[in-house]
Amino acid sequence: MHKVKAKSILSSSGNMNIYRGCTHGCIYCDSRSRCYNINHDFEDVEIKENALELLEDTLKRKRNKSMIFTGSMSDPYIPIEKDLKLTRGALELVYKYGFGITLLTKSDLILRDLDLIKKINEKTKCVVQMTLTASTDSLSKLIEPNVAPASKRINALKIFSENNIPTIVWLGPILPFILDNEENICALLDMMIKVKVKGILYFGIGMTLREGNREYYYKQLDKLFPNMKEKYIKYYKNNYFVNSFNNDKLVKLIDETCILNNIMHNTDEIFSYLKKFEEKEYVQLSLF
Numbered sequence: 266m267h268k269v270k271a272k273s274i275l276s277s278s279g280n281m282n283i284y285r286g287c288t289h290g291c292i293y294c295d296s297r298s299r300c301y302n303i304n305h306d307f308e309d310v311e312i313k314e315n316a317l318e319l320l321e322d323t324l325k326r327k328r329n330k331s332m333i334f335t336g337s338m339s340d341p342y343i344p345i346e347k348d349l350k351l352t353r354g355a356l357e358l359v360y361k362y363g364f365g366i367t368l369l370t371k372s373d374l375i376l377r378d379l380d381l382i383k384k385i386n387e388k389t390k391c392v393v394q395m396t397l398t399a400s401t402d403s404l405s406k407l408i409e410p411n412v413a414p415a416s417k418r419i420n421a422l423k424i425f426s427e428n429n430i431p432t433i434v435w436l437g438p439i440l441p442f443i444l445d446n447e448e449n450i451c452a453l454l455d456m457m458i459k460v461k462v463k464g465i466l467y468f469g470i471g472m473t474l475r476e477g478n479r480e481y482y483y484k485q486l487d488k489l490f491p492n493m494k495e496k497y498i499k500y501y502k503n504n505y506f507v508n509s510f511n512n513d514k515l516v517k518l519i520d521e522t523c524i525l526n527n528i529m530h531n532t533d534e535i536f537s538y539l540k541k542f543e544e545k546e547y548v549q550l551s552l553f
């Protein structure tokens with residue numbers, strides 16, 4: 266890891282990434298793509314050491330409260346967060362200044378911050394988002410080697426639901442020829458229904474590959490799934506969108522299951538829900 270002094274911490278759309286790079290080792294990681302111009306080894310995580318000063322300064326000066334988003338480019342709960350507690354510090358500031366936040370992670374280290382997440386959600390809004398792609402721990406350990414396996418993520422989602430924290434699952438990427446089968450999708454859906462997720466976000470069945478993440482993914486396929494890379498090259502060539510041949514069947518299955526179980530699944534609806542800042546009624550009343 267290495268530290269830098271950042272110039273800013275929040276993008277104009279409210280995105281915050283305290284870390285740059287990630288040690289979770291997901292074989293499909295899009296953040297490795299060359300277009301993001303990460304000029305250091307992806308695993309050599311860059312830490313914005315002044316992240317909390319910058320965040321406090323920005324939140325203090327903002328006229329309107331809004332939602333903050335974290336986890337799009339790097340997981341906010343990578344192992345070094347255990348010691349550095351920068352994500353926790355950011356949550357404390359979000360609470361102090363009355364903003365809302367949504368965190369996207371694959372790590373159950375997020376449970377450490379349940380107390381603060383609850384406090385924020387009582388005052389404004391805090392949504393926990395988790396990615397799920399493989400239903401079994403053995404497969405998720407292969408594909409996402411350094412992070413909580415599927416069962417631990419499901420358990421974390423259950424605990425958040427029990428504490429009235431809304432949860433959204435990013436269902437994907439669903440790796441063609443590896444995870445794009447009914448058995449895997451049905452098992453994931455069953456688990457998500459049991460733990461009462463509020464929404465399931467998915468963009469069809471498949472994945473994306475581009476310069477940077479493609480090379481890494483193929484290298485891992487060679488190690489983990491012999492002859493699979495050749496299949497990808499044969500069917501997908503250099504395509505950015507790598508869609509499953511089972512796409513239609515599985516999309517129908519997910520849509521129908523979500524409707525039946527009253528789970529939000531329309532992408533636009535989920536994104537507007539995540540963006541909508543809410544203050545709880547008693548907080549508004551206490552202002553008068």
Ligand code: SF4
Nearest residue numbers: 287289290291294340
């Ligand atoms: S957790 Fe996200 S950023 Fe980290 S390796 Fe996995 S996909 Fe990439």
